[in-house]
Amino acid sequence: MKRPFALVGITYLLSLTAAVCFGAETALVLACLALFLFLLTLFSKRMTAGGALPLALLAAALAFGCFTAQARPQEAVRAALAEKDAAMTGTICELPVRNGGTYYYTVRVDNLSIPDAPSGFKIRLSSREELTDEPYTRLQGNVHFMLPSGESGFSSKSRYAGDGILLFAYLKTYEPVELLPALEHPPYYYALRLRQALQGVVKELLPEKEAGMVCALLFGDKSELSSKTEENFRQIGASHLLAVSGLHLSTIVQLFTLILSLFHIRGKKASFFSMLGVLCFMAVTCFQASVCRGGVMCLVVLAGNFLSRRADSLNSLGIAVLLLGIENAYAAADIGLLLSFSGTLGLILLCGPVRFWLDRRSPRGKRLKPLVGLVNESVSTSLAASVFTLPVVVLTFGMIALLAPVSTLLLLLPSTLLIQLAAVAALLQLLLPWTGLAAPFAMVSGWLAGYLDACSGMLGSIPYASVPFSGRLAALWVAACLALVATALLFMRKRLLLPHLACLCIILLLVSELSQLMPKTDIVRMAVLPTGDSFSVVLLRNRSAAVLGCGGYAGYAVQDYLWSQGVERVDSIQLLENSEEEYRYAAALARSYPVEALIMKTPEEPRAFIEKRIPAERYFYYDHTAESGLWSALTIQSAGGQALLSCNGVTVLVIAGSGDEEAVPASWKTCDISVLGRQLPGIESFFGILAPSVWESGQNRTASDFQAVYLKESDYIEIRFQGEHRIQIRREW
Structure with a gap:
């Protein structure tokens, strides 16, 4: 077997990804199944020939087993502390992150006032006020623990578990809150201080907008990057450029090699010092999973140069992901790592053949050769990365970026130059601030940052730069493509099957996408979406939508859902709670879609403030109740934090978390379907949908005349009004 580490590592990562999707209990069953199949192969000479199949099955069994072994103790910690109060002593072990006026700290719990409580795990602590920016400061205070939202799959719980964070607080x-001096200053402390210093000099050298772009590309810190720019990168399929990964590590290695060559340090010495530089860069970027993957690969290659051995790219990739998976079973929940891994795999497997194909068909000539070579290299790189990252993008972002090859072609080289120039500028300003040597490097990196922002904005504004492709259909397409690839690898005898396989996958993609983009019929649909600790109701008909409620700390889910359904305009937004969260997410929604009407209870704030913040064609305010009609088939009656919908003879009562049962008109309390943000025993309905906050609080309603379902982060409830007194209710994702 030529590349055993590639087989083991890639199988291990894919198995961990499946374990993250299905959860610990299913992972244990899959571990037993893989182990059983491995034992079966030992009794078949045909299956053991070459050793590939037994080795892959053994790697899968180990991955599923390790995931279960690591996940169960974490679940025990969550079960012991969720929704409890305690006096805590902890150590701040990362730099604070500010988002929306709230500061978030990663804290290692050292001691709790709860008897026999676990310790040594990490939490994400939120505070309205800044506590300190000094890492490894200890704090003492009373906290309330909460569960991250979601269960299995790529939920918040899984993503934060990948960073070692088990609970929110x-x-x-x-x-x-008492702050105490640090008891320890490990090497990571100095890496964090260096990160602070480098980010500080970047912000000194560049304007705020350009500094945000540089910090995102160089350090992976997107806190200063505007949400619009981040959305543009996602729409054009260039999000992998904002996740520090192998591309950034290879760029930094090239920079180290160039700097060392200026001091006449080459060969093994250059490889050794470059390895030290890679380790420092990994520490400065907080050992993110995607950084570690690229860092381990670079270290393996540099170690091979140092030991006079040539490293194999696929084996290096396998070793990197294997080490990451063994150290942290939730590493596969990191989207940046999956994008980095799939993109690197594409460059290794596809970039060379595409480059060879282009070179054979390109014009030849001594003068054109450098330019043609540069163009062919850029095209092959962008195409290889785009093709292999497509399944990850579809499953995680629910979209297909049609301009991904073009955006990679236009942004890859400038982003590489920006990383190198910004790194030089930051180091020079930090080490030699009085010389002014950093100014030219900073100026050019600022120009490049402006170009990246403008180019991503221009490409993102192109109609159909990306198209929605999500849900079961997208998952089935990915599964079908993987099955076709696996079948081809097992049974094909000639490489001629590969072009046919690629064409078949593309045909499946086009058919699936066209079926999803086809306009829906005139049937009115209602989707109840989880938005963190609350919910939102979205009504759809063809390409139009109406939104009831934008509350919850994850109100952006409404905008993502509208985009996935191909909505072109919003006929009305109705606020249910008139809270700051609703204002913020309604404003974001109104900036993305033309809004015909905004309906809300008369606010305490001046109306001019509301109308400036949430743009709409018309505004309707009411004091007690209001009634509106939509699409000649739907009526909505509103009364503060509650609304009654009537469509085809079916009534749906919607009550937000702050809704007052006493304010609900008596005629509304008997309805067909109720959507509740909290328990209200006076409501009589045949079917109920309960918000995540009810589920998390442990409340349960089991009345014989009330069939209840709970919203979960990973899916939503859809109701289709198919005719007079006829509805269809199903759970979607």
Whole structure:
């Protein structure tokens, strides 16, 4: 077997990805199944020939087993502390992150006031006020623990578990918090201080907008990057450029090699110092999973040069992901790692053949050769990365970026130059601030940052730069493509099957996408979406939508859902709670779609403030109740934090978390379907949909006349009004 580490590592990562999707209990069953199949192969000479199949099955069994072994203790910690209060002593072990006026700290729990409580795990602590920016500072205070949202799959719980964070917590309001000096200053402390210093000089050298782009590309810190720019990168399929990965590591290695050559340091010495530089860069970027994958690959290659051995790219990739998976079973929940891995795999397997094909068909000539070579290299790189990252993008972002090859072609080289020039500028400004040597490098990197922002904005504004492709159909397409690839690898005898296989996958993609993009019939659909600790109701008909409620800390889910359904305009937005969260997410929605009407209870704020913040064609305010009609088939009656929908003889009562049962008109309390943000026993309905907050609080309603379902982060409830008194209810994702 030529590349055993590639087989083991890639199989291990794919198995961990499946384990993350299905959860610990299913992973244990899959581990037993893979182990059983491995034992079966030992009794068949045909299956053991070459050793590939037994080795892959053994790697899969180990991956599923390790995931279960690591996930169960974490679940025990969550079960012991969820929704409990405690006096805590902890150590801040990462730099704080600010988002929306709230500061978030990664804290290692050292001691709790709860008897026999576990310790040594990490939490994500939120605070309205900045506590400190000094890492490894200790704090003492009273906190309330909460579960991250979601269950299995790529939920918040899985993503944060990949960073070692098991629980969320917040400081008890108006209770004192004591900060104590650090007891330790490990090497990672100095890496964090270096990261702070480098980010500080970048912000000194560049304007705010350009500095945000540089910090995102160089350090993986997107906190200063505007949401619009980040959305543009996602729409054009260039999100992998904002996730520090193998591309960035290879760029940094090239920079180290160039700097060392200026001091006449080459050969093994250059490889050794480059390895030290890679380790420092990995620490400065906080050992993100995608950085570690690229870092391990670079270290393997540099170690091969140092030991006079040539490293194999596929084996190096396999070793990198294998080490990451063994160290942290939730590494596969990191989207940046999956994008980095799939993109690197594409460059290894596809870039060379595409480049060879282009070179054979390109014009030849001594003068054109450098330019043609550069163009062919860029095209082959962008095409290879785009093709192999497509399944990850479809499953995680629910979209197909049609301009991904073009965006990679236009942005890859400038982003590489920006990383190198910005790194030089930051180091020079940090080490030699009085010389002014950093100014020219900073100026050019600022120009490049402006170009990246403008280019991504221009490409993102092109109609159909990306198209929605999500849900079961997208998952089935990915599964079908993987099955075709596996079948071809097992049974094909000639490479001539590969072009036919690629064409078949493309045909399947086009058919699936066209079927999803086809306009829906005139049937009115209602989707109840989880938005963190609340919910939102979206009504759809053809390409139009109406939104009831934008509350919850994950209100962006509404905008993502509308985009996935191909909605072109929003006929009305109706606020249910008039909270700051609703204002913020309604404003974001109104900036993305033309809104015909905004309906809300008369606010305490001046109306001019609301109308400036949430643009719409018309505004309707009411004091007690209001009634509106949509699409000649739907009526909506509103009364503060509640609304009654009537469509084809079916009534749906919607009550937000702040809704008051006493304010609900008596005629509304008897309905066909109720959507509740909290328990209201006075409501009588045949079917109920309960918000995530009810589920998380452990409340349960089991009345004989009330069939209840709970919203989960990973899916939503859809109701189709198919005719007079006829509906269809199903769970979608």
